[in-house]
Amino acid sequence: MIKIAVLGYGTIGSGVVEALDINKEVIKEHAGQDIEVKYVLDLRDFPGTPIESKLVHDYDVIVNDPEVDIVVEVMGGTHPAYEYAKAALEAGKSVATSNKALVAEYGPELIALAREKNLNFLFEASVGGGIPIIRPILRSLNVDTIHHITGILNGTTNYILTKMFEEGSTYEEALKDAQALGYAEADPTADVDGFDAARKIAILSSLIYGKTVNFQEITTEGIRNITDVDMKYAKALGKKIKLLGITYNIDGKIYSEVAPHMIDKKHMMYMVDDVMNGIETHGNLLGDTMFYGAGAGKLPTASAVVSDIIDEVKHLHVNIPIKWDAEPMVLEDHTKHWSKFFVRVDAECEEMKTCFKLEQLTKLDDYPDEYAIVTEELTFEEFYSKIEGNSHIRSIIQVK
């Protein structure tokens, strides 16, 4: 029997407790023993619920209890999550977390501390919710040189974009709808401005390349400026608009960005709708691979957390190696990278038809005062120098 403590009884914390209960037998079979939640740390009381008797408000009770072997950090945020995770490891307890903010900021330090103490710091649920992606990257894709990793990593923005595509909603309407359903927070900044996706692509890239990709250095653009009109063009072009996090490895030079992209219907990523996530990698041996599943949600995320708990039960005081050094990964200047661009302009602006090698020129009947083009592939630098000073441009979106 292994005793664990769960820090935070919010959506994911209660999901972990529930998952351990619902799938008790399956989990026991794989872990080799029973797993008991001894403590739940939360500021609130939950009178009359089954976890009432396990609730503590003081973290010291947990960290000082030698019976607790594993601490499950699902509070979110970096403080006190970081201090709690560190104290757990220092006290000889492994840590499993779903907290991407913690992992993106303190991952290498906590991984190193776990290694030093012969413990584990695992974080499968921090990217892609329930999708198994951290473990496949570490244990399966480690044979390959990964040329790019591309992800739809944020369920909230994907829900908003899907709603806009399918129902013709404006961005504001779709956001309000996502908030009403609990998919978006009252202050949606972290999601809609791409910061959440940036943290996640930073984590995946750091694991692939073994050095720390700082999420703050990733060129990041969110979806606030995507309009229902952009979406109508996307539809006419046989494409959807998705927020992608991408890291490219071009002959050892690493470029990373988060930005909305138009994706053609021939790509698998076109199919990733609503709150689902998808992660695609291209390896030099393996070619294209894709992982798809629930990017958020109580039980899917809990499932990933519990897979870490099982691994930690099976590796008590045996470190599972994770290569992610504190050494910073130098990101190349993103303006030197390239893309195709979708550009919407005022109808009177003739020059846009001639200054690119056009892949496509589209006019929609409903919008006679404008048209849109898709350019050839060119660097951001070249692209922006060509449109410099042009005041007729209504929107610009990268095209896959």
Place this chain on the structure above:
Amino acid sequence: MIKIAVLGYGTIGSGVVEALDINKEVIKEHAGQDIEVKYVLDLRDFPGTPIESKLVHDYDVIVNDPEVDIVVEVMGGTHPAYEYAKAALEAGKSVATSNKALVAEYGPELIALAREKNLNFLFEASVGGGIPIIRPILRSLNVDTIHHITGILNGTTNYILTKMFEEGSTYEEALKDAQALGYAEADPTADVDGFDAARKIAILSSLIYGKTVNFQEITTEGIRNITDVDMKYAKALGKKIKLLGITYNIDGKIYSEVAPHMIDKKHMMYMVDDVMNGIETHGNLLGDTMFYGAGAGKLPTASAVVSDIIDEVKHLHVNIPIKWDAEPMVLEDHTKHWSKFFVRVDAECEEMKTCFKLEQLTKLDDYPDEYAIVTEELTFEEFYSKIEGNSHIRSIIQVK
């Protein structure tokens, strides 16, 4: 430095040697040491090639060499692959294999032997080629009760069906084309009759449920009877035809089948074309997950084999637990399971329009002497009793 032997220098064997060479640095970083191919076993000589000096024709040289820690079995077939794998384990060497026939038939015995000897018998490449699927099932999806696992598991038939869909080819033309490209063998039985897919779904199901699913007990139907006319109806219905291997867990009762299915374009599996494979699972916590990638091919398959070699290097004389007991999994009578059915019939046969609750009725202009229906969901038993004795039926295909 770890020394390994590769049994068989065919497509996959030469791929493994090549992969170890191309990605030497990446692999060394993850394995923690250099991996050297000391021997290659093949009946042939390869004069003038770099592996000439490593070639042996006598397996005893390998099995008796204490320097060899890992034997890579990529010969295919069950004999002598089984005897060789067993001898390697008995001599204290771990085994990595891509051989689904070996795994489907002798998996539990070799897994048990490896466990007994504190060694490893790993087989990531035996299903889904390069797609990481065995490890995710064992290490990530083990938290869930899996309600179904569905796979496009055979690249050859998927190529043939894609060709028929995209180019309107007949089955015979598409098969000939697959043979010319080396995707199908001169005797294509194992692929086109579904036996290869049956072995693969048997392996996945055995790993999920922990008991042995005998591939010979799986209800298996191949693609020989799929015609270009069927494919035209599929297209008209917004569907494609794919060969699926599926295992359902309905309240603990296990049903397993391999059969062609019409798949609607709203499903991810609709996008899995050519020689690519896709594997979808539905867990009680996780919901839907999908894994997609190259189901065959020299380097993708080699990548999966090398991921096993790395795991074995990191776990020399430490068994990585795999739960797959020899105890047979009892499969339920498949006629008690259910599906929707696509049925093509002679135009004169009016009764087909009334004996089902029709979901769809389709007529194609090019085929005035027939029509097609899609039925409601009903058991195979019910369906076949309703059409018993009807001599007007031209084809029947399950519908997803």
